[in-house]
Amino acid sequence: MTAKLLDGNALAKKLRADFKTRAEALAAQGTRPGLAVILVGENPASQVYVRNKVNACAEAGFHSVKLDYPADAAPAEVLAKIAELNADPAIHGILVQLPLPPQFDEDAVLEAISPEKDVDGFHAENVGALMQGNPRFLPCTPYGVMKLLEEAGGSLKGKEAVVIGRSNIVGKPMAMLLLHAGCTVTVCHSQTADLGFHTRRADILVAAVGRPRFVTGDMVKPGAVVIDVGINRLPAEQGGKLCGDVDFDSVKEVAGAITPVPGGVGPMTITMLLANTLESAERAAG
Ligand code: GUN
Numbered sequence: 001m002t003a004k005l006l007d008g009n010a011l012a013k014k015l016r017a018d019f020k021t022r023a024e025a026l027a028a029q030g031t032r033p034g035l036a037v038i039l040v041g042e043n044p045a046s047q048v049y050v051r052n053k054v055n056a057c058a059e060a061g062f063h064s065v066k067l068d069y070p071a072d073a074a075p076a077e078v079l080a081k082i083a084e085l086n087a088d089p090a091i092h093g094i095l096v097q098l099p100l101p102p103q104f105d106e107d108a109v110l111e112a113i114s115p116e117k118d119v120d121g122f123h124a125e126n127v128g129a130l131m132q133g134n135p136r137f138l139p140c141t142p143y144g145v146m147k148l149l150e151e152a153g154g155s156l157k158g159k160e161a162v163v164i165g166r167s168n169i170v171g172k173p174m175a176m177l178l179l180h181a182g183c184t185v186t187v188c189h190s191q192t193a194d195l196g197f198h199t200r201r202a203d204i205l206v207a208a209v210g211r212p213r214f215v216t217g218d219m220v221k222p223g224a225v226v227i228d229v230g231i232n233r234l235p236a237e238q239g240g241k242l243c244g245d246v247d248f249d250s251v252k253e254v255a256g257a258i259t260p261v262p263g264g265v266g267p268m269t270i271t272m273l274l275a276n277t278l279e280s281a282e283r284a285a286g
Contacts, residue, residue: 003226003255006148012267015147016060019274023061026281033281034063035093035119035273036085040078040104041071046097053095056270062277063090071101078104079112086114092284093119093277098169116283119276122168130173133180137276142174144268145206145227146181152225152257157182162198164188164215164245165208170229174206195219207245217250226255229265 230245
């Protein structure tokens, strides 16, 4: 059996074309969607992510500003900038790239962002709204996964969904979205006693563990939809290329559908950041 490929690049392209049209319509009425991205320090992966976010804004016709701070920046200085952006009518989304250097209290920084501009969906008010089933912004990666599942087709109601990973950024909001979609959800993590027992029951399996090729074909139910959120770089002696949390070669023989890495969830995350920024701008424009 060879799984259907869920092409995140193609879906991202389709959605971004629609966002560009909507952004142009909004701009014609005087509101250009605007995103501010704050990067503190020189984490190479964060630098790439931030550059990609800013470039995606330009391609979609959004306004964006990138604010760089050195690794030893004072938290007060960054908090003052966030307050300024909260009050800036040209900015509809504010994103602080994580992780932050150790002198920062990450939660305090996320709470300083206006919930109306929190396009990552990380503010406690927005996390609470999501829990209550009345979300303002959906966290970008889980939002992108839901779009890929829509593309895979078939109802999610009554399906067994298993999420591996319990982070605030992916695992927890992912579980909540699948729950709201009518799935029976299991969240597995590093202390789960018998991981394979759970994963083999999954109609929908989402891997967000951060360990290369962790999910192998023997852990997957035949016909399952497998979503790979991982982006890992293999060591140089193994070729140094990017790979996911899923062992693509063995899983594609068992699964019904699978996302590749790269080209699956990755392009969808930035696409949904654009979606959130656009929705925020549309709300601000009334
Ligand atoms: N670091 C890793 N993923 C993310 C994300 O989705 N948003 C932000 N702000 N930082 C991240």
